[in-house]
Amino acid sequence: MNDTINLVPHGTHKPVSTPNEDVLPRRFADFATFTEALDYAATGARGFNFHDARGTLARVYPFSELREDAIKVAHALIARGIKPNDRVALIAETGPDFAALFCGAVYAGAWPVPLPLPTSFGGKDNYIEQLAVQLDSSDPVLLVGPDEIAAMIEAAAARQGCAHAGWADFAAKDAPVVELPARSPDDICYLQYSSGSTRFPHGVAVTHRSLLSNLASHSHGMEVEPADRCISWLPWYHDMGLVGCFLSLIANQVSGDYMKTEDFARRPLAWLDMISRNQGTSISYSPTFGYDICARRISSQSAVTDRFDLSRWRLAGNGADMIRPDVMQNFVNAFAAAGFKAASFLPSYGLAEATLAVTIMPPGEGIRVELVEEERLSGAPRDLSRPARYRAIVNCGKPVRDMEVVIRGEDGTLQGDHKIGKVWCRGVSVMHSYFRDPEATAACLVDGWLDTGDMGYMAKGYLFIVGRAKDMIIINGKNHWPQDIEWAVEQLPGFNHGDIAAFSVETENGEEAPAVLVHCRVSDPEARVALRDQIRDKVRSITGMNCVVELVPPKSLPRTSSGKLSRAKAKKLYLSGEIEPFKLAA
CATH class of the missing domain: 3.40.50.980 (Rossmann fold)
Structure with missing residues (x-):
């Protein structure tokens, strides 16, 4: 393959990016196969643009x-x-x-x-x-x-x-x-x-049909405009990076700018530099942690206004993990001075088994949340002896075109608005199967409906995701979301999103108890004991549960291929002794 830069104007050695707009009439993924889509895109001037670690083309x-x-x-x-x-x-x-x-x-x-x-x-x-x-x-x-x-x-x-x-x-x-x-x-x-x-x-x-259906549906949901350009650091082995920021650009003829994921990890603000340089309108997606790390890296408001121009960031997509409204508000607070608008946030929900997109927030509506009592989330009766506690649940938008979404109870019955249950979806872009695994395929595909494995509820046509069913911690017959425990610890100073993994373990007396693995960055033995006790008290104050707290070395909690915390693997490694906690005094 040719590694030379072709688009170089006479008299300069600087590459020129592919354009945002083109005379080629845009077709929104209305092709029979993906190769047909690339054949068509190749007749225009748009394309990909790869940037180095500093964001330079x-x-x-x-x-x-x-x-x-x-x-x-x-x-x-x-x-x-x-x-x-x-x-x-x-x-x-x-x-x-x-x-x-x-x-x-x-x-x-x-x-x-x-x-x-x-x-x-x-x-x-x-x-x-x-x-x-x-x-x-x-x-x-x-x-x-x-x-x-x-x-x-x-x-x-x-x-x-x-x-x-x-x-x-x-x-x-x-x-x-x-x-x-x-x-x-x-x-x-x-x-x-x-x-x-x-x-x-x-x-x-x-299949080609499923892929192109989803690419057409999510471009329709995002209301793609002529001057839009995609800027991305997302990895191409994850569905949001592969489908949303690689294949979609070809099928919908959108130019894109890329930096490698590892370069983003080292220089996250280079992502915002790339968005600032785009003279058209930007579409750029990130899980919550991407927005979080950028907001944390900013030292002052003057640094924001002098360096960035985010006024043309039309769609700031958010997905691939539970959306944290507090983190998103922190990002707005940090970058509003650079022209970033909270209405640009585009919450969405999807999964690889549906090719990618299932729901997308209508552009311009931003992040909308509902406060839900924790007892409703866990399915437990209201404990009148304790003050009510609420969790902010983010609206993940409406089903994309050609996608149906319903909520089903444990017995399979359809649930009405604000009734929490399992999220099911059906549409052309739902997967063909799990490769060579008919048993797993049959377990989640029923009469064309896909059991997503996620819990949520519908309200006036919008989907709200509350958590993953299989991550649920069940103690004394009561359900607890691990996110609640993890968020409790994150409220303590010195912890970042992804520093905590919560799951259930069996204690010596045979009962189930919540366990929390926490990245520990302090070395003094007495300080570690104090930190453990502080974490235990914090979790008890928020959830009412006593929990096993284990302090573990930094970077020891496992991640999925897309960088998300893998609670199931953390539990497996902990129980097998492969994650070895620091030894503390009783």
């Missing part, structure tokens, strides 16, 4: 060049013996190599399987183990990844018994030009591994 990659490279990759894959419906596992590094390989695999009739990059957590052996589990599930013919991690790719591929290659193996290599296989709307387009800890590692099989 480094590589311009118009859709026309992407298609040209993807066709070459398709021929190269076929020359290597790749056949229709074979799986090709790809380490999803943000950049032109992965983009061309993903699209090339689709052109070749194979199913690309995006897999995560190594993180700073866990080390080499854990990463190889993670890859091996996903490779065992997807059974690919080939694993391809960055040359920098060739040794880990080779080790994971050897465990699975599949071939492996690096990006360089597909660069500047001529392969015989052959006729590419025809694809139909109901063919599988790719496999997506859901980041949810309760169903990992099931591969979600997404």
Whole structure:
């Protein structure tokens, strides 16, 4: 593949970004297959733009060049013996190599399987183990990844018994030009591994029809405008990054600016710099923690007004995790002086099993919350001896076009407005199946309806998400959301979102009790004991429960592939002794 920058005006060495607007008439994902969508996008001037760690434009990659490279990759894959419906596992590094390989695999009739990059957590052996589990599930013919991690790719591929290659193996290599296989709307387009800890590692099989339906529906829900541009740091192995900020841009002909996820982690404010430089209107998504880290990094209001211009940030999407209204308000407080508008927030709800989007807030309505008594959330009768406690539940918007959403009780009956139950959805973009797992597929797909595994309620056509059913902590017959316990600890000074994992454990007398693992950054033994007692008292004051508090080393709590806390894995590692708490005095 060509690594040179093509769009360079005469007399300068600075790359010129692909435009926001184009003479090519925009089509909102109304194509039969994804390859047809790329064929059309390639006739225009828009495309991808990749930025370095400081947010400086480094590589311009118009859709026309992407298609040209993807066709070459398709021929190269076929020359290597790749056949229709074979799986090709790809380490999803943000950049032109992965983009061309993903699209090339689709052109070749194979199913690309995006897999995560190594993180700073866990080390080499854990990463190889993670890859091996996903490779065992997807059974690919080939694993391809960055040359920098060739040794880990080779080790994971050897465990699975599949071939492996690096990006360089597909660069500047001529392969015989052959006729590419025809694809139909109901063919599988790719496999997506859901980041949810309760169903990992099931591969979600997404058809061309499902993909394009969802891409058309969410662009309709966001009311995409001619001058819109997407700015993203989200990883391409997660559904919000892959579908919402990569595939959607092709199918809806939107230019995009990218920085790598690891660069965002080091320099989060470079994300806002990129948004500030966009002269059109910006669409940019992030989970809650992205907004949180940016608000924490700002030192003064003068630094905000001198550096940023967020007045053209039209849609500030929020999803992929529970939306925290307090964090979002802190972001508004920090960046209103730079022109950021609270009405730009766009809460949404989705999951890989529905391709991506299920509900989206109508643009301009911002974040709306309802205060709900905790007893209602837990299903317990009102305890009149204690003052009522409330939790702010965020409105996640209305179902996207061609998607139905209902709430069902434990017995499957439909629930009315403000009645909490299991969230079910049905639509064209609901997944085909879990790959080679009919039992898991049958467990969550019933007569075309998808059991999302999440709890929520409807109110006047809007969906409110209150938590995950399988994360529920049940003590003495009463349900408790782990988020409530985690939020209680986060209110203490010195803790960040993601520092706490709450779940239930069995005590020595056989009873269930809540346990809380907390990242501890203090070294003095007496200070640790005081901190543990403070956490225990705080949780008791908010939930009325006594809990097991374990202080653990920083960065020891596990994450899913998209960076979210994995409570299920934290519990497993804690019970197996792989997470070793600090020893404290009684």
